[in-house]
Amino acid sequence: MTIDSIWKKYSAALKAFLHSRISSPDMVDDILQEILIRTHKNIHTIRDQKSIKSWLFQVANHAMIDFYRKKGRVKEVTLDDSFTIEEDTNTQQSLSACIEPFIKGLPPQSAELLIAIELNGQSQKTYSEEHGIPYSTVKSRVQKSRRELRSLFEDCCHLTLDSHGAVIDYVPKSNKYRNC
Incomplete structure (x- = not known):
């Protein structure tokens, strides 16, 4: 799969996930962009194409945690939360x-x-x-x-x-x- 096809398939679900956790649409867009960058840099690490979805939500989860750490107010987010879509x-x-x-x-x-x-x-x-x-x-x-x-x-x-x-x-x- 290419980065374009992956992004077309999962970006809406990732954005919905982020909106359910973050109130600011601008912050959601910033984190979504960070997820895209991380995906682009690390897509080669995926061994099994069937695990792309779970891998993307792990990336999203980590990007959110990093976002809250930078803001100084850590919100615990677990992987199982990422699948409430x-x-x-x-x-x-x-x-x-x-x-x-x-x-x-x-x-x-x-x-x-x-x-x-x-x-x-x-x-x-x-x-x-x-x-x-x-x-x-x-x-x-x-x-x-x-x-x-x-x-x-x-x-x-x-x-x-x-x-x-x-x-x-x-x-x-x-x-x-x-x-x-």
Whole structure:
């Protein structure tokens, strides 16, 4: 990818991110220009073209931190904050279409448990009471089932996670999983 194509694709999202953190449009433009300069100077360091988006937001994050340091009022900005833009919603919507088929690919006991708790919103406490299973056992089974589900997702996609473990981006490992 060229710097022009990268900038055309991501500059609007970067600007929206900056506007959500900085009130002055002039300062936003200054930082956006700094991001462009840093991108131009360091684009050769990107090894995987699929990681351009996350790399750009890291550059934006660092540029903002540097900006606040220069101004003498440091504002803590974390990488996971940088993905509160529209594209995060699109990622979640895309992956949500995969959840139910993947849950159904789990062992029946795990699938039933996750469908009740994760998809239907039933509390773990209520589930334990209705099925006569100790609450602590249900909690353990939910955690185990979530790990199994995550493993299925990781088998199909390269996941990019924020600092809290939430999925912020994904790339299917093969065409087989393009539409889950």
